[in-house]
Amino acid sequence: MSTLQELHSLGVSVWLDDLSRELITSGELERLVGKGVLGVTSNPTIFASALAKGDSYSEQVGELVAAGADTDKAVFEITTEDVRRACDIFKPVYDRTDGVDGRVSLEVDPRLAHDTAGTEESARSLWQAVSRENLLIKIPATVEGLGAISTALSEGISVNVTLIFSLDRYRAVMQAFLTGLEQAKQNGHDLSTIHSVASFFVSRVDSEVDARLDEVGTEEAKALRSKAGLANARLAYQAYEEVFATPRWQVLKEAGARPQRALWASTGVKDPNLPDTLYVTELVAPDTVNTMPGKTLDATIDHAEPNGDTIRGSYGESQQVLDELERLGISYTEVVEKLEREGVDKFEKSWGELLQTVTDELERARTQRDAE
Template structure:
């Protein structure tokens, strides 16, 4: 990663209300001290997903000792995955604890995802969320729950039990509104259950670059000048309209009641912020999405680019709603169906998560087998 002296852009983002999180996690990062250095440079949180864990495990030997212990107790693959991922997240939570304390629990958070195979199973997700929350046993943990229709009730349930939640895989504005309602319901129930709701945090991960990737593909197929002129505009437009929805929901009387009891708003988190198209500026989804009370979680490459040369000019969301709506209207007029795109992206996103999970299981199976063979040969 980049030399961290030039972290003024991260401070600039923070000054404008954007918390920068790293979308990466490995034992190499925590044990090697790199995460600590990034935190000093201004990184305020960490998100993880099955792909990240699978990649981390296949590199280096920092997991070998734990794998040996797991082999010794006869752990199966599922149990090994659970132990390895919760250990990684616990370590990251400890590195970020000073940030958590300094920001009164707003930042310094680490996200860990429920088994994505349960994304369409409300009860399964609820059980998984409880189990992970208990196992990691850190206040600065977020349990990541996909924003499927079936996930909405699980989000409310987790929050009602005092579990902080990162809602992931949000593509559509309608679904985002439903997520915010699920958040309010969860907090209302938590309050009834006697929880201190000022301690329950949540973010809603709204995906950005994948929207452009899919819509740009469809615009290329249309091929007209008008279609080409709309390329790479939908991702930002969609996210900006999400922020408008956030402003609306968190100014309602229903929210006001919770706020008076100490609740903090569920922040919009911009996810999938690495540009997929090499022709685009590499900090497009960072500098184009600056507004108060937001989070931007970045893969290492985007974080490096942001530290190196992002020009933060201030709020780039509020005041752009009319323009953003016009982009979506123009796409619809050209025959690019918003509903079709967001439905496809959710299904595709879940497929990708499940595929990564299968890869993770396979990686761990191979690792257990390798160590078992070594031990037997000794």
């Protein structure tokens, strides 16, 4: 078996955290599907980067200029076109896995992260525009996002909940998922067609906690470096097991519902001293997804060595890590709240960069058209 096949046999679906027009048109995305990649995620940062490189979008930008599109309309058309085409590439995977994998994620406008009604409307618009059953709409797990998650699911929209850092927020996300499915059932939707993943971020936790441990500077603090991210994620899986063993879930399961899988996001290591597949081999458990940036995916294919389930059985040790951090004066609540704020801010900044890049491309195309 290849490494990706081995991970899949252990219950881990490997998705790529990257999407661009070039990746699609070059055939690279199809090649990765052939290697065992089962889905793809995108976000404003990825789109901004893709648009700033090369001329893959030139033809569509020219068409948008001819149609009189403004910047917001152009961004909408460009991103939904990429995602629609990616959905078509992954459709065979979707069919083969009965809808579990073959998924492509597209995020709502991150400026709406604290606007419940705006997020709901954005989710509907994107869902209708892409018009592919293997789409996942990404909604941030802010307090305001929780209601939008339930609403989207209640309308039959499959959801990727993103920017989850804390265990309490993750539990709230799972409750929002159950509420959404209960409402979907009341609305007459086929629950088996509604899918969801919950994106729990990993490496950013280590980056923030390790910086604080370095400030403490003791031997005890040094011994805790690079342990918080894994501990946090493993305890999230414990919460997942608890929620999806409740009578409330069993009622929905009997009605055809699929569980909301835990997805490990931010799995590229930030510390060069760490193994480059740390957040892959150390986060293996059934019914999980690991979405990897290209560099991490390449490393995983090349030399990762999965060693069975590395999550279940670690809960006591993981809780001890968080307890020891608190004893050193590192507040878990303060860390995860800061990471959520920064996560939303980063996506908003990337969205601004995306808007500026598209504005520049539109202006360039108009100038060229006028010159001709």
